[in-house]
Amino acid sequence: MRTVQISLNSIDKVKSFVNDINKFDYDFDLVSGRYVIDAKSIMGIFSLDLSKPIDLNIHVEENADAVLEALKPYMI
Numbered sequence: 001m002r003t004v005q006i007s008l009n010s011i012d013k014v015k016s017f018v019n020d021i022n023k024f025d026y027d028f029d030l031v032s033g034r035y036v037i038d039a040k041s042i043m044g045i046f047s048l049d050l051s052k053p054i055d056l057n058i059h060v061e062e063n064a065d066a067v068l069e070a071l072k073p074y075m076i
Contacts, residue, residue, distance in 0.1 A: 002058045006074040018042045020070045027059040
């Protein structure tokens, strides 16, 4: 599992983020405080406080390079 910090501070950024990670078969979790939600759920993302950075857990053992490359616009 890999963990990166991301910022989703606009509606357009959230939409493009969900579209980008839905291209992968891995599981993604967003962690904000004590809340953990499925990062592929646009409704779940909007339930979080998006004004602060959020931890993204990527459940991948190897070949995380393609995922990290797709996530570059969102990473802090």
